[in-house]
Amino acid sequence: MSAPTPAPSPASPPPPRAILDGIAEVARRHLDWQGELAPGMRLVEDLRLDSLRLLTLAIEVEDRFRVALDEEDEAAIETVGDLVALVGRKLAAREAEGG
């Protein structure tokens, strides 16, 4: 992946801002999203993502951050901020495991 962020630093997972930027990059590159991405935006109502594009978002976010999102966790996600927080938790868990 050609992503400039997040910087792989074993000591500290990337801050939410870096995760948000990474997700925004995914949205621009793969979902034709133009403009800024704010944590309060809802994936369906505001970003207008249909099931095909939600799936693309999930896969591309997994690949960019090298995490496996769990369908069980995904079920509770409504906003960009929810997704940022989930990716943050997964990255933190990976750090804790010494990954």
Next chain:
Amino acid sequence: MIAATAPPAAAAATLNQALDRAAALAGGGLRLVDRDECERFLPWAELRRRALAVGGRLAALGIGRGERVALVFPTGEGFFGAFFGVLAAGAVPVPLYPPVRLGRLGEYHRRTAAQIAAAGARLVLADRRVRRLLGETAALARPALGCRTLDSLPPAEPLAAPAEVAAGELALVQFSSGTTVEPKPVALTHRAAMAQAAILNGFWPDRDGVRASGVSWLPLYHDMGLLGCVFPALELPTVLTLLPPEAFIARPALWLRAISRYRAVVSPAPNFAYALCTARVRDEELEGVDLSSWRVALNGAEAVAPRALRAFGDRFARWGLRAEALTPVYGLSEAALAVTFSDLDRPFSTGRFDRAALAAGGAAHPDPEGIELPSLGRPLPGFAVAVLPEEDGEATGEAPPAIASTPPRPADGIAPEPRGEPPAPPLPEGRVGRVWVAGPSLMAGYLGLPNASAEVLRDGWLDTGDLGFLLGGELYLTGRAKDVIVLRGRNHAPEELEHAVAGIPGARPGCAVAASWLPEGEDAERLLLFVEAARGAAESERAALPDACHEAVLAATGLEPDGVIVLAPGTLPRTSSGKLRRRETLRRHLAGELIPPDPVNPVRLAGALARSQLAFARARLRPAEPGEEKA
């Protein structure tokens, strides 16, 4: 009516026998490729060993012959162990969609529970990750033996061999559309499944002693993926390379790369997949790719758009794609899968037809300026296609054509379904009507729904619900008589979308219609939602309706309408019994005739006012009789 020659004989009478045979021949298996393009090979012999292990444990749990077991798995080894394990136990697998990623699950739970109930599944088997999500589904459907993973089946000895089942017994149940409203479980026998597999294999015969191998990213809970790819590979046997559908959706290039890497000959997909590749695959993703082995690029399961095929052919010719590979086909899950194929090794063909004649008289008049329709080809061996007059009074009374049907000859392993004459005299070539098909892989019926089955199955003929005509022995489709929305190769009941807008402020309850169609010259079907505003709805509510309906449909179904059209109350056409007429709604909209039937203008309003005042005055003048209700 057009009938084909006799079908080829299947190498085995049942899926269980086919698995035994493939394992014994030790040729081929399933190559499972993940989205990082790492592969795992599952030989047929190994798959049989796993099936016997799962079958033994299912028997220990009390799963009996002919009982249904629902399967909710992503593409992977788990699905195949479960699917062939259920078959080995003599039971009937029912593959269902796993939950969508990041989507709302409310509709998913209701739909899946309705399908489990309709199939009468005693047990749900699921992938470990999916299992954790199915709590609500299981609570709604209450399968007798619960919802389990393969690991949580009771320990037991493996079966010595797969159950010996008869060719006429049920092999699997598939759903023609995902819906919470009266889901229709399509019941297929082993005979039907094997007949379809043998017919498909007969269509791409070995060349120079090399068995045609395939690549598929199609979901295994979709007829094109399971009956169109897995069963033919098992029947030959050969190697089938499988990609997870989600990998294709996110990175369409993975499909083309796999075809190139494994020198695949056959790979089918719905129309949308070709358009998705044209739009999303980047040149740098195709470095070193060579698509010249791909001889059979089937396009079916939804309306075939000539524009999408041409764009795909042009886009990927540089990578060796042969224009003749693109092959429009027609089929439906009630016929197991495929019914007609256009010729291989020939560029796909289209015709242009006079729009007005198609619309008004139901006749196909060639017209160089007319609408372009793709030929979907001729009936597959053993199949016959007839176009019958529509039953709602649109019959023409013309003489039946003189083309005689050639009944398929009985062959080893396939006893053709008894087939009489079509239920009505067929229309001559060039006349638009309802498409009926007959052939060796028709469903036994909708499981547990004798009335719904009798509506579409008559004397070995199936009413497809599609509209079209035959010309030069080839099938062309013009639309659908049945109320179904077809998007991305998947069928949806319009009710699903219509229910999503119920309760939105300003929307008239129960007065919404969803419809999809392929607009002329476009590359995909478009989805429209028609919503009547409530009487007395505030202007602000009315103005907010399109956005509110758009959001509601997207959230509930994951489908995005291409337009929401707000109508005055009473505009949607209805039958005399008050049912909404979806097809007529779309027809009127496209013709610019969707207007309020009784427009409220000042004169009419004054008249109505005067009548009500008169009635009011009468009621006042005339004393009410005892027991009489006041108007």
